[in-house]
Amino acid sequence: MSLPAEAVTALETFQNAASWEQRARLLMQWGERLPALSAVDKVDANRVHGCESQVWLVGSLEDGHWQFEASSDARLIRGLVALLLARVNGLSAAELRQVDLPEWFNQLGLSRQLSPSRSNGLNAVLQRMRELAA
Incomplete structure (x- = not known):
């Protein structure tokens, strides 16, 4: 399965990071680049349950491809x-079902950042994406 362009960029960026500290800094920078969700979208209906932190997720289907927006506190x-x-982002519902979350973060060299609770939270986000796409 081919990766979306943004994912290829992420992989190249993180795989070129020389140290764990650099990857941690990159992680923060990627988070800062997330567009802010409007107050209209930060409602309980869009909140992902199963995360210790608050995460909101909205998705829309464009020409058979899903686009998601999310935010966290x-x-x-x-x-x-x-x-x-x-x-x-940009995957079809069928492709979305095939995403292997642990493998993705492993490729990025970020497995260490995934404590069990964070891992569960991200799985909850992915699960919510799959529900929206179903």
Whole structure:
């Protein structure tokens, strides 16, 4: 399965980071690049349950391809969610079902950042994307 352009950029960026500290800084930068969600979108109906931090997610279907927007109140989670969005935006519902979250963060060299609770939270975000796409 080919990666969306944004995901290729993310992979190249993170794989070229020389150290763990550089990857951690990049993670924060990716989070800062996330467009802010409007107050209209930050409602309970869009909140992802299963995350310790607050995460809101909205999705829309454009020509058979999903585009998601998300935000979080936690900086680190914003970065992880931004990288998840890079991986999934532009996919069809069928492709979305095939995304392997642990493998994606492993390729980025960020597995260490995924504590069990963060991993569960990101899985909840991906699960919510799949529900929206179903």
